[in-house]
Amino acid sequence: MSVDIDLAAEHLASRAARLLARPGAVIEAAGLGYAVRFGPNRRNRAMLVLDEPAFQALVRSATLKTRALGGWTLVVPPPAPKPPPPGRPGVIDGETVIEEPGLGAVVFKSNLGESPLAWLARRRDGKGRPWLTPIEAAAGERLREDFNRAGTVGRLTMNWDAGPRVDGGGPRLEPAERARFAKDRIAAALEAAGPGLREILEHVCLAGTALQAAERALGLPRRAGKMVLRLALQRLVVHYRMG
Amino acid sequence: MLVQATEDLWAVSPTPRRDRLTVAFVTHLVAMATDVSPSDIANQKRKTIAAVRARQIAMYLTHVSFHWPLARVAFAFGRDRTTCGYACHKVEDLRENIAFDTQMAVLEGCLRQAPLKVTEVSL
Numbered sequence: 001m002s003v004d005i006d007l008a009a010e011h012l013a014s015r016a017a018r019l020l021a022r023p024g025a026v027i028e029a030a031g032l033g034y035a036v037r038f039g040p041n042r043r044n045r046a047m048l049v050l051d052e053p054a055f056q057a058l059v060r061s062a063t064l065k066t067r068a069l070g071g072w073t074l075v076v077p078p079p080a081p082k083p084p085p086p087g088r089p090g091v092i093d094g095e096t097v098i099e100e101p102g103l104g105a106v107v108f109k110s111n112l113g114e115s116p117l118a119w120l121a122r123r124r125d126g127k128g129r130p131w132l133t134p135i136e137a138a139a140g141e142r143l144r145e146d147f148n149r150a151g152t153v154g155r156l157t158m159n160w161d162a163g164p165r166v167d168g169g170g171p172r173l174e175p176a177e178r179a180r181f182a183k184d185r186i187a188a189a190l191e192a193a194g195p196g197l198r199e200i201l202e203h204v205c206l207a208g209t210a211l212q213a214a215e216r217a218l219g220l221p222r223r224a225g226k227m228v229l230r231l232a233l234q235r236l237v238v239h240y241r242m243g
Numbered sequence: 244m245l246v247q248a249t250e251d252l253w254a255v256s257p258t259p260r261r262d263r264l265t266v267a268f269v270t271h272l273v274a275m276a277t278d279v280s281p282s283d284i285a286n287q288k289r290k291t292i293a294a295v296r297a298r299q300i301a302m303y304l305t306h307v308s309f310h311w312p313l314a315r316v317a318f319a320f321g322r323d324r325t326t327c328g329y330a331c332h333k334v335e336d337l338r339e340n341i342a343f344d345t346q347m348a349v350l351e352g353c354l355r356q357a358p359l360k361v362t363e364v365s366l
Binding site: 012015044045 | 328338339
């Protein structure tokens with residue numbers, strides 16, 4: 001008998017929860033029971049009247065929130081958060097500043113993991129060997145870093161950092177000096193690459209053009225740029241004494 | 244203010260034509276479930292007790308599933324607002340019966356799958 005009463009209360013509570021899920025629905029004490037209404041208007045007849053056991057079952061199963069004007073409303077649980085977007089290996093979202101002839105510096109969205117060198121270092125030839133050995137790729141990256149250093153101004157104001165000096169605390173390089181030395185290093189590296197190979201280094205490592213565009217600009221046959229770049233990078237490896 | 248009031252008075256529903264389609268959909272659904280012909284449900288007269296009950300179920304389902312106010316349901320069914328209110332309370336009281344409750348839950352689930360308006364289909 002008690003089981004039957006419990007079942008009836010559960011059923012009534014589930015009906016009330018279904019009605020209360022509607023936006024604007026309210027449950028409030030009315031007489032000896034609890035009335036479920038679709039709106040705040042108390043003159044309308046209640047949609048459903050709960051008795052005490054059913055109301056207690058409802059409180060147990062659902063979350064009710066006190067309403068400022070009396071009664072309770074159902075708290076609808078927020079929808080589950082959206083899963084994060086799938087990972088994209090090899091893609092680093094970033095921005096590149098490119099000098100456009102008529103417009104000046106224009107910021108473009110770009111994939112920072114997609115420099116021509118990085119692309120070529122990830123590719124493999126027909127025998128499964130990577131097109132560039134890690135040392136060749138590192139030599140190209142070093143040339144590019146020098147180029148970045150030559151273009152950046154660096155810190156112009158006083159350095160008030162209180163952290164420990166791990167670099168010995170000697171006199172710092174002036175920004176202009178740093179740029180000057182970077183330019184000297186680039187000149188020496190391009191000199192070492194030789195007159196036939198320095199152009200492709202200028203295009204690919206310094207300007208960051210794609211291989212295909214560099215081939216077109218230099219008048220090389222198609223798909224020959226890879227080989228020429230590899231030869232140039234091998235010269236660089238020798239020059240940097242990385243090999 | 245007055246314009247708003249008259250709009251509220253006369254335009255019970257923002258899309259009356261679409262509401263008629265929705266009501267026809269619910270009517271046919273209830274007709275399939277209760278074995279009463281749709282024309283009997285849509286009839287202005289009380290043909291049989293079964294037809295009356297099916298009509299009440301259709302009104303209740305429209306009110307509960309689509310969250311329409313009673314005036315809009317009544318307008319779409321071509322009935323009085325209080326008739327719809329009576330039907331809704333009647334059916335809600337009938338849901339004390341567990342078998343009937345289950346059947347109505349099935350119909351509500353079916354209506355929850357009803358198609359929304361498709362604005363543009365790109366082919």
